[in-house]
Amino acid sequence: MVATETAPAAAAASLSVKLMAPHDRARWDAFVRACPDATFFHLSGWQSVIEQSFKLKTWFYYAEQDGQIVGVLPLCEIKSRLFGHALGAMQFCVYGGVAALSDEARTLLDGAADKLARELGVGHLEYRNLVAAHPGDPAWHTKELYVTFRKAISGDDEENMNAIPRKQRAMVRKGIKLGLVGEVDDNVDRMFEAYASSVHRLGTPVFPKKYFALLKETFGDECEVRVITQNGALVAAVLSFYWRDEVVPYYGGGMPIARDVAGNDFMYWNLMQAAAARGARLFDFGRSKLGTGAYDFKKNWGFTAQHLPYEYKLYAASELPDNNPLNPKYQLFIKMWKKLPLPLANLLGPHIVRNLG
CATH class of the missing domain: 3.40.630.30 (Gcn5-related N-acetyltransferase (GNAT))
Structure with missing residues (x-):
């Protein structure tokens, strides 16, 4: 991917946000391994795994200051008739969101995600946090679903x-x-x-x-x-x-x-x-x-x-997503799927599961 830069006026002049390029992967991972807020699911390898396995689009943003990475935010787009249009933490990763060393870096990465969400016209943006990143912020919503x-x-x-x-x-x-x-x-x-x-x-x-x-x-x-x-x-x-x-x-x-x-x-x-x-x-x-x-x-x-205080920011959507197998609208599908012969289920499954993150 081609690196891009933006820098809000409020940010320090030397603080910028970029997209990870192949030559950035080693220093990206070095930052992730050292950052207390980062998880296994922030590692750069997830980009190639998700893109190659499911043909989904990803954006791996990082904040840089004085030539050093000070924050990261991996994002993935889902666009499905059944499950809607969303941008968020990496698909199939249970943890994700901003991992940063400063509030300034975190704010800058939030801004990059917000800008991308608006450009893509998504229904919502989702962060998958271990600890709430925006407590008390009315722009972000949480729901009691995952532990x-x-x-x-x-x-x-x-x-x-x-x-x-x-x-x-x-x-x-x-x-x-x-x-x-x-x-x-x-x-x-x-x-x-x-x-x-x-x-x-x-x-x-x-x-x-x-x-x-x-x-x-x-x-x-x-x-x-x-x-x-x-x-x-x-x-x-x-x-x-x-x-x-x-x-x-x-x-x-x-x-x-x-x-x-x-x-x-x-x-x-x-x-x-x-x-x-x-x-x-x-x-x-x-x-x-x-x-x-x-x-x-x-x-x-x-x-x-x-x-798990997953956080959601709504854009085109008017309500929080409910992609949950306990949701009654999915129960018929589950019952039908159980009846499929296993070889057929294994053949069809990969074409459906890419949107089930």
Whole structure:
């Protein structure tokens, strides 16, 4: 992309906002890794992953002062008849928004997002924050929809096991007794098989296999594929991200047998063990929608739900988006999707899921 510059009069003369070019990626990532507000989902690799996997348009803005990056804001455009026209944090990334070292940089990046949103004529702009960025600002709205589950873990397996509530701990021990084992794959083949089987049973379109392969290729050792087997047979699998001292299990799924052998329960315990041994001290179970089975499952592990203050700024839209599987208008689609043969669902899913971020 060609770099552009704008600088509001109120900003310091040396503070400007630009679009990331290929030669900026190394210093972009160096900033993200050092910035306390940044997350794994601010890394530059997401641009190529999202653009190549889903053919979506992205803008990676950064604020620069005296030749140094002082703030970043990755944005992605969604344009769909079913889900509307929006600009916001990277599609399929649970965290995102401005990560900056100063209020001035944050304001400048907000201004770039506002300008782009108006030029594109979107319905709304969305930031996916861990902490509210505009509290009390009437121009920004929040809604009670998503929570995240984050919990400290130690380097001691016994301590981590004992921190799991009794009923859930019994499920983990069931998987252990039934001979489940975990191993790391260098490709996404088995993980995709387990994931595709799982989401089909939930009535959700599947991501393209290419997407998972690009995640593994782009993020290398920071993206791990862990597979659970029983006597060599595939039971479950999870793709996780490692970030600073955190592990983030992000895409997981199980074969039909997983329910009978506590496959998913064992899988997350096996990941927790491996992550703790690798030095991770925070287990991020990721976001879930209120009132869903995933929400209940994570609570059963003793994790406390933390509200995610996603923020929305309305433009052409008159109300906040409601792209939620609990929304009654999507229930018929979910029921129909569950009835599709799995090979057909895997063929059609990637053409639909690009708008489901």
